[in-house]
Amino acid sequence: MDSDDQIDIRGRLRAHATRELTIARLTMPDDWQAELRAMLQAERVPSALWARGSDTRLFMESFAIFFVATMMFLI
Numbered sequence: 167m168d169s170d171d172q173i174d175i176r177g178r179l180r181a182h183a184t185r186e187l188t189i190a191r192l193t194m195p196d197d198w199q200a201e202l203r204a205m206l207q208a209e210r211v212p213s214a215l216w217a218r219g220s221d222t223r224l225f226m227e228s229f230a231i232f233f234v235a236t237m238m239f240l241i
Contacts, residue, residue, distance in 0.1 A: 195201055216223050 213220055
């Protein structure tokens, strides 16, 4: 490949990053810090112990399957 044919993509990447940053700034709400704090606070609310997808429920379901399989093997 000839060196004249090589494309320097650094400038294109910088321009793309600049465009992405501008778009992010334009779509950002005026009070973005308060909105971020509210969203993080909502995620920190502890879920119920037996809620679907909780680690405790997954462990108990896995243990129940293992226990039943073991009992079937022993019988």
